[in-house]
Amino acid sequence: MNRILGYTLILLFLLTVSLASLLIGPYKGVTLGDLIDYIRGSYExxxxxxxxxxxxxxxxxxxxxxxxxxxxxxxxxxxxxxxxDPYLLGISSGAALGVLLLILKSQSPPVYGLYTIAFISGLGSFGVVVLLSTLMGLSATAMIVAGVSVSYLLGGVSMVVLVRLGDKIPGAAAWLFGTVAYVTPQQLVYTMLASIASLAGILVISRRIGTLILGEEMSRGIGINVAALRLASAALASLAASSIVAMAGPIGFIGLAGPWMARLLIGSWFPYSYPAALIAGAGLAVFSDVTVRLVGGGEIPLTAASSLYGGVILLYLTLRSGREL
Amino acid sequence: MTGCSVEIRSLRVEASGKVLVEVEDLSLGPGGLHFIIGPNGAGKTTLLRSLLGLVRYQGVVKVCGTVPRDARGWISYIPASIMVDPWAKVGEVRRAVLYGSRPGERLNMDQLLGYVGLEWIRSLTGRRFGELSSGEQRLTLIAAAMNRMPKLLVADEPLSFLDMANQIRVIGLLREVSRQVTVVMTTHEIMYMGYADTVTLIHKGSIAYSGPPSRLNTSIIEDVYGIKVMSVEIGGVRFLLPDTAQVVRERFTAPVRGARGSTQRSS
Incomplete structure (x- = not known):
């Protein structure tokens, strides 16, 4: 597919769902005219x-x-x-447990503390997953099995911590299933800073990451320090994912579906597919968040919506990867 | 001639206490097609990888007059086992290979590919790498490696997985390329030795022979590989072939172990 057409499609998708997200909700009566006035700053x-x-x-x-x-x-x-995917590889569940533990230990932890503990524990549990999958032979599916196992284990501990949180239980439970309904402007700023840092770092090394489609040996042959590149990428990817956990809890499958939407539309050259994945992922997340508002009988968790299509994509990719990856 | 030379002095590569390669002195190029041959596990790949600085070694390796690490911009390397992402398109693979290249002289690839009847590989650009046959994959990577305009092309078993027609095309292409770029390749296809400017035979990590293919005796090959080899001259070019006729004779005339009754004879 033509790259410009691909980018146009995902941008249109993001724009459409964002508009829907601003206009649709349980509170009725907001019109497009109101929204335009609000954006202009002249709404009263x-x-x-x-x-x-x-x-x-x-x-x-x-x-x-x-x-x-x-x-x-x-x-x-x-x-x-x-x-x-950060969710399937244990980054999200590690970060979530870290955040819950900090909330359990301290009555009102500082916001930067939540972000720091999320990053450290997310990276830590990802490290454990990589270690385990190395023992299992480092195949694509072995890594996912290791990631999901560790996620379940940490998820179990998170549940134990959750029920000890007293009057914070309802809020923490909603957060633990992923939601952007209770985000504060302060959290938004913190997450934006962490995400921009991650984005900038990845953009700097994006061409190097791109060479990895050749396989490790060929990448090394053209002068890439693959081990250092992996370490830096893992840290930058964990930074972005854990800052989202600190803000909105663990959200599943968007980290899997967004990239595949981008690769199918834009192609596999990382400097092009990475920005496309950002846009596609944003579109999918907003789409999921609109969906959770539309389901009758009160809001459902964000991960419930994203799992609906994410699970299908995971199955499809696993079936395919059995044949050719 | 823009190819650059390879020089090795007192090279020693070890892994977990075992000596994999020990080469006192080897100079290849500038320019030319250089075969590295030898039995499985002799150390051919390790020797190649030391040219790129991909293994830890002792001694001196100089590529284009500098250490391998600093010469990578001028080297193209095609490993024996291809691990390219099957979802990537051929054009994207070509783009990725260009990373970090410090181009030497531009080769007229269309012309070179045309010489050997391989111009069709240009038409694969939009295909997914995983859809290609293993022969097409190898040809694609060789063409991509040449796009990098290297001064040294290092290819680990570029003839493996190719049918006879493609083997001749690839060796022909590498021969053409070697007029402008130094080509060092490993292979088991010793019948193509006539194409090479030099042949280096590796046995248990050391050089058993290095020089023009015409002076490589059958007796050295027989010592190293432990099989009978015959030398055949066709149209003034000497070919070394495993003496399969003798193997067939011995195999089918000797009594089959454990078999009863009369021995079978080949018809």
């Missing part, structure tokens, strides 16, 4: 509060989707694993 009607809330929520979803998909595609290239 009764919906200002709702519009502000929905703007923050939409921005949070865009940020979450972009960061998770960016993290996912980086891991897919550097680990040479088409199934890699």
């Amino acid at each position: 009607g009764p919906h200002a509060g709702v519009l502000r809330y929905r703007s923050i929520r939409t921005a949070a979803a865009i940020l979450a989707g972009a960061a998770l998909a960016g993290s996912g595609i980086t891991l897919q290239y550097t680990l040479r694993n088409p199934l890699a």
